[in-house]
Amino acid sequence: MTGQRSDARRNRAHVLAVAETEVAARGAQASLERIARVAGVGSATVRRHFPTRAALLDAVFTERVRALCDRARMLHGERDSRSALETWLREVLAYALAARGLADALSYRPLRDDDAQDSCAAALGAAGDPLVRRAVDDRAVRPDVTVEDLLVVIVGIALATEQYTDPAPQAERALRLVLAGLGTDAG
The missing domain is CATH 1.10.357.10 (Tetracycline Repressor, domain 2)
Structure with missing residues (x-):
């Protein structure tokens, strides 16, 4: 994560915060697409930070x-x-x-x-x-x-x-x- 631009680090942190909420509510099968939508980013952004x-x-x-x-x-x-x-x-x-x-x-x-x-x-x-x-x-x-x-x-x-x-x-x-x-x- 070092070497990432500050906006990329903020995006990752925001996606992770949304993911924590979604996983807490829906378990491990929480939708990656929903996480992206709620975070206000594209699904490619989620997958770039979290490939799996x-x-x-x-x-x-x-x-x-x-x-x-x-x-x-x-x-x-x-x-x-x-x-x-x-x-x-x-x-x-x-x-x-x-x-x-x-x-x-x-x-x-x-x-x-x-x-x-x-x-x-x-x-x-x-x-x-x-x-x-x-x-x-x-x-x-x-x-x-x-x-x-x-x-x-x-x-x-x-x-x-x-x-x-x-x-x-x-x-x-x-x-x-x-x-x-x-x-x-x-x-």
Whole structure:
């Protein structure tokens, strides 16, 4: 973005603000054409700044994902590694439920996709991996569990419960069932 003219930076910021509102209202399938129309720009302008829907969604969720990444780093210092991991997973799930479209954004591509190094999914994976590895090292979580596994589950729970009037109770129940299966004594 450095090197862009100031009007191009303003256009991008305005398109992003409109996109945030549209995604919050309509989820990840918010119309790019509608975003362009509401922003008062052409659809080519939207696509110039955000060449794919995934790029637009990553931009919409970047700040909150950054906060979740910071939270993972903070929790890494907690004494109880299992509790720290569970706390972080609950916070990621809560945000995925509250921010329509985040689960879709995370499900667009694998966490380790070489083309997605700057994506929200890659950032969450990198931030959560030390929490998972520490819990595994402490024998608080099965050794075959990966951060990718857990984020796939979080995305699945968010997508499966998003149509509920109040998805939080059902999502919490599903997460509790998953967390129970993480123990080292589980099959």
